[in-house]
Amino acid sequence: MSIVSKVENPLRFLQKVGVDPASVPIFTRKGSFISLLIYDVPVITANVIKQEMLAAGADAAVHKHAITHKVEKTDVLTMGTLAHHQKLIEKLLKMNYWGLSEIARQIQECLFKEKVKEIELPSGKKLSFHRTLVMGIVNVTPDSFYEKSRVDRNKVLDFVSKMVKEGADIIDVGAESTRPGSERVTEEEELERAIPVIEQIKKNFDVIISIDTYKASVAEEALKVGADIVNDISALRFDERMVQVVSQYKPAVVLMHMKGEPKTMQQNPYYEDVIKELFEFFEQRLQLMEKLNLKDKTIIDPGIGFGKRVQDNIEILQRIEEFNTFKVPILIGASRKSFIGNLLNGVPPEERLFGTLAVTAHCAAKKVDILRVHDVSPNLHVLKIISYLCQLE
Numbered sequence: 001m002s003i004v005s006k007v008e009n010p011l012r013f014l015q016k017v018g019v020d021p022a023s024v025p026i027f028t029r030k031g032s033f034i035s036l037l038i039y040d041v042p043v044i045t046a047n048v049i050k051q052e053m054l055a056a057g058a059d060a061a062v063h064k065h066a067i068t069h070k071v072e073k074t075d076v077l078t079m080g081t082l083a084h085h086q087k088l089i090e091k092l093l094k095m096n097y098w099g100l101s102e103i104a105r106q107i108q109e110c111l112f113k114e115k116v117k118e119i120e121l122p123s124g125k126k127l128s129f130h131r132t133l134v135m136g137i138v139n140v141t142p143d144s145f146y147e148k149s150r151v152d153r154n155k156v157l158d159f160v161s162k163m164v165k166e167g168a169d170i171i172d173v174g175a176e177s178t179r180p181g182s183e184r185v186t187e188e189e190e191l192e193r194a195i196p197v198i199e200q201i202k203k204n205f206d207v208i209i210s211i212d213t214y215k216a217s218v219a220e221e222a223l224k225v226g227a228d229i230v231n232d233i234s235a236l237r238f239d240e241r242m243v244q245v246v247s248q249y250k251p252a253v254v255l256m257h258m259k260g261e262p263k264t265m266q267q268n269p270y271y272e273d274v275i276k277e278l279f280e281f282f283e284q285r286l287q288l289m290e291k292l293n294l295k296d297k298t299i300i301d302p303g304i305g306f307g308k309r310v311q312d313n314i315e316i317l318q319r320i321e322e323f324n325t326f327k328v329p330i331l332i333g334a335s336r337k338s339f340i341g342n343l344l345n346g347v348p349p350e351e352r353l354f355g356t357l358a359v360t361a362h363c364a365a366k367k368v369d370i371l372r373v374h375d376v377s378p379n380l381h382v383l384k385i386i387s388y389l390c391q392l393e
Contacts, residue, residue, distance in 0.1 A: 029083040036085070036107060037322075038076040039276055045098045046074045052091045058084035085111060115327045119252045119297050121228035125208055127170075127252060129329050132364050132383050135210065135372040136160075136168035137335065140193045144177045145338075145349060148374070156197050157204055164205050166376040170229065171205075173197055173222075174212035178233055180266035180305075180338075190218050195225060202226030210254070216241035223249040229299075233258055233306065235285050247292050254299045254331055255285050259307025266307065274312045275319055278302055282326055299370065301331040305339060313339040317359065320366050333372035334359045335379075357382050365390055 007013060010031045014024055041049070046062045053060040058080025065071045078085065085107060092104030119127040127133070138160060144150050151159045160171055175193035176185045194211065195218075201209055202225060210229035211222035216239045219230045228251055235255035236242045246253050257278050259269050271277050282300050289295040300323060302316045313334070323330050334340065340355035341347050347355075353375060360371055360379050364386040373379045 029086065030081050032082040034078070034080065034082055034085055034111070036076075036078045036110065038078070038103065038107075039279070040073050041076045041103070042098065043069050043071055043074055045100055045103065046076045048095070048098065048100060049076055049078070049088070049092070049103070052088050053078055053080060053084065055091075056080065056084045056087040058088075082111065109327075110325050113327050115324060116296055116298075116329055119299075119329070121208065122223065122249055122251055123208075123226065123228050125228060127208065127329075129369045131387060132368055133169040133370045134167065134376055134380055134383070135170040135172045135331070135333075135370050136163035136376050137172055137174070137372060137374050138163075138197070139174050139177070140197050141175060141177045144174070145180075145336075148350070153193070153197060157200055160201050160205060160207075163376045164207050167380045168207065168376045170208045170210050170370070171201055172210040172212050172229075172231055172372060173201070173227075175218070176213070178212075178262040178306075180262065184262075187215055187217050190215060191221055194218060195221050198222050198227055199225045214238040214242070216245045220245045220249070223251055228252060229254065231301075232256065233262075233303070235281075236288070243288075243292065246294060250294065250297065252297050252299060253289070253294060254301050255282070255289070256301040256306065257281050257303040262306075269307045269309055269312070271309075271312060274308070274315055275322065278316070278323075279325070282323075286326060286328070295328065299329045299331050300326060301333060304332060304334045305337040308339075310339045310342050313337075317362060320363065320368060324367075329369035331370040331372060332359075332363050332368050334363075335371075335373040335375070353378060361386055 011028060014027055019027065043066050046066050050060040050062050060079065061077040063071050063074035066074045089104045089108050092100045095101055117129055121127065138156065139150050140153055140156065141150055163171060173194055175190045190213065198209055198211065208229065209227045210231045211219055211227040212231040213219050214232050214234040219242060230246055230251050231254040232242065233256045235257065286295055286298065289298045302323065304313050304316065320330065335356050336349045336352040340352045340359065341349065344352065344355050357378055360382045363371055364383050371379060
């Protein structure tokens with residue numbers, strides 16, 4: 001008696017069915033359903049894309065008035081297999097008009113260009129993204145939003161030792177709070193807080209160190225004493241000399257999106273389309289990194305909680321896989337943040353661990369590359385279980 005079962009990921013069952021191994025690439029092209037969202041396409045170009053997708057046996061959604069040209073531009077949502085999109089690319093590459101060949105090249109890059117899998121660091125160490133990495137937060141500040149993340153400099157070695165033993169891949173040292181409404185501190189104060197701590201960590205632990213700063217002088221001194229990553233909430237925008245520093249020392253660089261600045265960022269932030277705005281931002285910043293020959297050392301962070309409403313944070317996390325379009329590693333820092341508290345009826349940071357772990361599980365399942373967290377051990381437990389649950393996907 002035959003039994004019929006609907007499966008979510010058909011490709012994982014090829015071996016079970018017993019197909020010829022040589023046929024796997026063919027089934028992969030035919031069995032991988034893909035949708036691409038192409039923003040702001042001139043209507044005449046959009047209509048060609050739709051017709052070519054239909055001709056390939058697939059489809060594309062466009063604005064209801066695209067066929068009559070009552071709109072000038074439309075987003076285009078393609079729907080088909082990898083094989084359908086390959087046919088689309090082949091057709092559009094031959095069309096050197098209406099921007100069609102350029103769209104074909106962008107689709108080709110989106111679907112077939114390999115994502116950065118490893119970053120070589122100044123110390124000689126390597127960040128390898130074969131699994132989700134954990135970045136432990138060390139705040140040598142008196143005013144970070146989560147009190148238990150604030151570390152007295154005299155106790156920092158014990159604090160870091162616990163994180164390293166629990167399995168942290170990266171230690172992220174911050175010496176200025178960037179919570180909503182926070183005030184800036186001087187370069188001198190930030191240097192005095194951060195640099196001795198990085199020196200201690202470097203001397204006592206074999207762990208990758210990140211400096212969380214937007215100030216070029218702080219980044220430079222941190223790199224001199226052993227930091228390998230510059231984690232810049234401004235994406236190199238707040239201090240014009242930061243570009244020079246990262247160009248000289250060639251660390252891994254985290255570029256974060258933030259609307260406004262920490263003091264004002266949560267004062268009624270608004271987006272027409274948060275994902276589109278983030279895409280435009282990262283496209284521009286990554287063009288800069290490419291000019292600096294540092295794109296292969298770049299990590300992007302959508303900036304959860306930095307000038308975002310609760311619904312913006314949720315949409316970013318729901319659509320986090322789309323950021324793989326940029327082919328660089330993705331970092332998410334959602335640990336104990338206020339949107340989790342808001343979703344849990346206003347619980348304080350001290351009661352947001354379980355909510356954080358839910359976000360961690362989601363991000364791990366979506367193959368996010370780095371998670372920045374306060375609590376290393378619980379997050380690593382979640383990551384380990386998710387790796388087992390998703391290993392056949």
